[in-house]
Amino acid sequence: MTVSEYIFNFLQEKGCDTVYMVSGSSAMWLTDALQRNQALKAVCCHHEQAAAMAADCYGRTRGIPGVCLATIGPGATNAITGVAGAFVDSSPMFVLTGQANSRLIRYEMSTGIRQHGTQSLNLEPIVSPMVKYFACVLEPGDIIQVMERAWHEAIDGRKGPVWIDMPVDVQNRQVPEAAEGGQLPSRAAVSPDLAAIAQGLARAEKPLILAGGGVRSAGAAAQLNRLCQTLQIPAALSRGGIDVMASSSPYFVGRPGSYGDRASHFAIQQCDYLLILGSRLSISTTGYYPQRFGQNAHKVMVDIDQLELDKPDVPVDVKLCMDLKDFLEGLCGCCEGLDPVDHGAWLAHCQEMRRQYPNVQPGYAQEHPLNSYYFTHKLSQCAPAECSIVVDTGSVCNIVSQSWELKEGQRYLISGGLSAMGFWAGAIGAVQEGRQVLALSGDGSVQMNVQEFATLHYYQLPVKLFVFQNSGYMLIRHNQHNYMNDRFLGVGPDSGLETPDFCKVAAAYGLDTCEIAAGDDLEGTIREILGKPGPFVCQVRVQEFGEIAPKIASRVMPDGSLKAAEFDDLYPFL
Numbered sequence: 001m002t003v004s005e006y007i008f009n010f011l012q013e014k015g016c017d018t019v020y021m022v023s024g025s026s027a028m029w030l031t032d033a034l035q036r037n038q039a040l041k042a043v044c045c046h047h048e049q050a051a052a053m054a055a056d057c058y059g060r061t062r063g064i065p066g067v068c069l070a071t072i073g074p075g076a077t078n079a080i081t082g083v084a085g086a087f088v089d090s091s092p093m094f095v096l097t098g099q100a101n102s103r104l105i106r107y108e109m110s111t112g113i114r115q116h117g118t119q120s121l122n123l124e125p126i127v128s129p130m131v132k133y134f135a136c137v138l139e140p141g142d143i144i145q146v147m148e149r150a151w152h153e154a155i156d157g158r159k160g161p162v163w164i165d166m167p168v169d170v171q172n173r174q175v176p177e178a179a180e181g182g183q184l185p186s187r188a189a190v191s192p193d194l195a196a197i198a199q200g201l202a203r204a205e206k207p208l209i210l211a212g213g214g215v216r217s218a219g220a221a222a223q224l225n226r227l228c229q230t231l232q233i234p235a236a237l238s239r240g241g242i243d244v245m246a247s248s249s250p251y252f253v254g255r256p257g258s259y260g261d262r263a264s265h266f267a268i269q270q271c272d273y274l275l276i277l278g279s280r281l282s283i284s285t286t287g288y289y290p291q292r293f294g295q296n297a298h299k300v301m302v303d304i305d306q307l308e309l310d311k312p313d314v315p316v317d318v319k320l321c322m323d324l325k326d327f328l329e330g331l332c333g334c335c336e337g338l339d340p341v342d343h344g345a346w347l348a349h350c351q352e353m354r355r356q357y358p359n360v361q362p363g364y365a366q367e368h369p370l371n372s373y374y375f376t377h378k379l380s381q382c383a384p385a386e387c388s389i390v391v392d393t394g395s396v397c398n399i400v401s402q403s404w405e406l407k408e409g410q411r412y413l414i415s416g417g418l419s420a421m422g423f424w425a426g427a428i429g430a431v432q433e434g435r436q437v438l439a440l441s442g443d444g445s446v447q448m449n450v451q452e453f454a455t456l457h458y459y460q461l462p463v464k465l466f467v468f469q470n471s472g473y474m475l476i477r478h479n480q481h482n483y484m485n486d487r488f489l490g491v492g493p494d495s496g497l498e499t500p501d502f503c504k505v506a507a508a509y510g511l512d513t514c515e516i517a518a519g520d521d522l523e524g525t526i527r528e529i530l531g532k533p534g535p536f537v538c539q540v541r542v543q544e545f546g547e548i549a550p551k552i553a554s555r556v557m558p559d560g561s562l563k564a565a566e567f568d569d570l571y572p573f574l
Contacts, residue, residue, distance in 0.1 A: 003143045004033035004171045007164070010147045011094065012039045015064050019043070020051040020429060022078075024071020026119065027098030029171035034069065043428060043459060046451040048075050050422070052082020053449075054429030056091045057413055061388060061430050063219060065092040065154045065162075072098045073119035076165075080127065081420050086161045087130045088417030089240065090217050092154040093161035095131070097123065102138050102167035109136070123165050136165040140173040145182040152184045158305045159217055190322040194330045197275070197300055197318070202340035204273035204298075207233045208253070212285075213240025213416065214278015214303060214324055223328035224277065225249070230335050232343040234350040236264040238279045239401055243412035247405045253350045258284045259398035259551045262570055263353035268294050269568040276301040276316070278324050280308045282417070287552050288564035290314045302327050359402045359550065370518040372396075372468055372542045376403045376440070379466065382526045383438060385409040390427040392441035393419040395475040396468050398548050400440050422448030427463045428455055436530065439465045443499040444473045453509035456535035464529055465537045467502045470544045478548065483556055492544070506537035517541040 001009070007030070008019075018041045023031050034042055045051040048070045055066030070079045076097045086093045099105050100117030108115065108122045115121065128134050133153040135146045150162040201207045215224050221244040228235055228251035235245055236253045245252050254264030268274065274297035279285060281301075286293040290313040300318040303309050309319040320327065364374035376399055383389070388411040391400045397414055406412060413430060415423035424441035431437055446467050456463055472492030480488050488495035506513040516525055516538060529536050553571035554562040565571065 001175050002029065002033065002172050003137065003140045003166070003175055004029045005037075006143055006175050007096065007147065008033050008037045008040055010151075011067060012037060014151060016067055016094075017041060018058060018429075019067040019069050020045055020054040020058070021069035022046070022048050022051055022071065022075060024075050024098055026072035026100065026168045027069060027075070027096075027166070027171075028168065030069060030096060030098060030166060043455065045425075045428065045455050047449060048078035049081050050425035050428065050449045050452045050455070052079040052093070052095065053085065053415075053420075053423055053426035055093045055095075056082055056086040056089070056429065057388075057390060057426035058429035059086065059092040059159070060089075060216075060413055061411055061432060063092075065094045065151070066429055067094045067096065069096045070098075072100060073121050076121065076123055077126070080130070081418070083127065083161050083163070084130045085415050085418040085420050085423070087132075089415070090159045090213060091161070092159040094150065094154065095161055095163040097163070097165050098171070099123075099136065099165045099167045101169045105136065105167055106138060123163070127163050130161070131163045132160040133162040134165070135163075136167070137170055138167065140170055141176045141179040143175055144179045148181040149184060157187065158214075190320070192320050192322065192327075194327070195334045198331055198334035198338060200273055200298065200300070201231055201233060201275065202335065202338045205341060205343075206271045206346045207231070207273040207275070207343065208267055208271035208297070209233055209235040210238065210256070210268065210274060210276045210279055211235055211241040211244050212238040212277065212279025215241055215244045218278065218304070218324035220325040220328050221245070223325060223332060225251070227328055227332050227335070230332060231338075231340050232347055234267065234347055236267060238285045239414060240416045241279065242401060242404075243406055243410060245406075246408040248407070250347070250351065254354060255401060256285060258287070259402055259548060260570070261359050261402060262357035262550055262568075263350065265568045265570060266353055267350050269296065271297045273297055274299045277328075278303060280305075281311070281314050286314055287567035288554075289567065293567060367543070368518040369541055369543045370516070372399045372470075372546050373403045375516070375522065375540055375542065376400050377405065378522045379438070379440075379526055380405040382523060382530060383407070383410070384436060384530070386434065387411075387436040387438055388413065388427075388430040388432070390414075390424060390430055390437060390439045392424040392439070392445040393421055394442050394445055394473065395470070395478075395548055396440055396442045396445070398475070398551075402550075421445040424465060425449035425452040427465070428452060428461060431461050431463065437461070437463045439463055441465065441467055442474065443467055443469045443471070443502065444497070446502065447499060450505065453506060453511055453537070457510045460534045462533065463535050464532075465535070467537065467539045468542050469499070469502065469539050470542050470546070472497050472499060472544075474544065474546065475548070477545065481545075483562070502537060502539045511535055511537050513537045513539065515539045515541060
């Protein structure tokens with residue numbers, strides 16, 4: 001068996017069924033081995049960034065690593081944005097790249113010369129900071145140990161990408177019969193006092209859970225919902241954790257953040273016990289005064305990544321480094337037999353705040369041009385429960401994350417930590433049998449991976465892409481209006497940036513398309529689009545300067561610095 005054959009047999013036996021790729025000469029034997037592996041499907045993308053983003057979404061929706069195959073040099077560097085996004089968002093991924101002849105890359109690695117082979121780059125110092133494990137396989141006998149270690153690193157602890165670099169002359173060599181795997185690193189067992197935490201939650205008058213992306217990554221969404229039901233505790237969800245609880249749940253409070261909602265911000269500042277699960281407490285979640293985040297609460301933080309727990313930004317009383325599924329299962333067990341304080345009044349208060357302060361205002365329905373919040377709310381009402389929603393970055397991510405009514409069974413995927421434009425192309429990897437995929441993107445972000453319209457068409461992927469056409473970069477347009485006295489640059493056709501008519505672009509790629517605008521039958525058109533079997537591109541004509549709110553607003557001070565409002569004082573100010 002050749003090294004390339006071994007790689008794909010290994011991945012197939014682990015449960016992977018798809019590889020997202022762009023072919024290249026220095027990955028020739030890898031590509032051939034993939035073509036001959038009947039158990040794996042190759043999806044040929046048109047840019048390595050899109051292939052990596054597709055592998056990212058595959059990893060998040062399946063819970064096992066997605067696989068991205070690229071070639072030497074520029075193929076590898078093109079993939080970096082997608083890999084970096086998977087790294088910060090804890091998505092398991094295998095990146096396989098072709099490389100120059102092992103003799104040439106050895107020389108590059110040992111001398112530090114800029115380049116010795118054609119197209120080649122020594123990738124290790126470039127990509128090591130954004131992967132959990134990197135290996136350049138210089139000897140065929142190393143491949144068994146490398147693959148076993150890479151798989152372990154991708155899924156153990158805080159999940160993430162791993163990168164295997166393959167010199168072209170090693171790819172087609174035979175794996176020695178005597179080759180063996182190595183010993184894998186082990187994780188120390190943790191035995192925290194879960195009974196004390198269970199009693200603290202049960203006795204608190206106003207307990208609250210803040211759940212992040214780590215809950216879904218640990219496969220612990222069911223355990224979270226069980227805990228909320230057992231102790232009648234409300235939960236706020238960070239951007240990364242949006243899909244761990246349905247919006248219709250009586251325990252769902254809201255989604256806090258720089259562009260969040262009033263109910264969750266009020267609840268966080270009013271609670272007396274805050275259990276933080278799998279959230280890294282980024283500034284976009286806590287606001288700009290993290291030392292006052294949840295200032296009235298006893299705070300317990302649980303995360304698999306000790307480095308996240310070590311951050312000093314938010315004062316936390318108890319920090320536990322452990323797997324969230326193990327934690328929640330143990331905590332639920334400790335809650336059995338407890339006689340908790342009646343949290344009914346607190347839960348009702350949180351639900352009343354949700355009703356009193358909706359993000360989608362009634363007047364949005366009558367606005368012309370079409371209000372993005374109103375359109376998103378309508379789309380979320382029509383979307384089936386068994387679907388995945390992939391949301392690009394910028395104003396669209398803020399608007400959709402604030403207004404989407406998530407149904408039980410839906411998945412919600414964003415480029416969270418990196419916030420990379422073009423992430424809509426990750427929808428290619430979110431496709432699963434029996435599930436529809438909805439992608440939402442701004443006109444500027446679509447352009448970053450517009451070549452993947454060809455991939456949608458060729459494979460007839462059931463992706464419905466809704467393009468918010470607002471003539472450029474609306475979020476940056478707002479920033480330049482608010483802080484630069486309308487000195488616009490690079491945000492629209494009046495400042496150096498033009499976006500096309502995406503109905504015409506989609507038609508050129510052979511895709512079905514339509515346009516929606518204010519005054520149209522939104523619900524009827526949306527349902528018609530969702531009823532179509534293959535890919536579809538819908539251009540949505542929305543406001544070019546629509547307000548994005550609620551938000552944490554900042555004021556420009558006389559010295560040029562920005563001073564942000566308090567966490568529970570969102571704009572428009574009450």
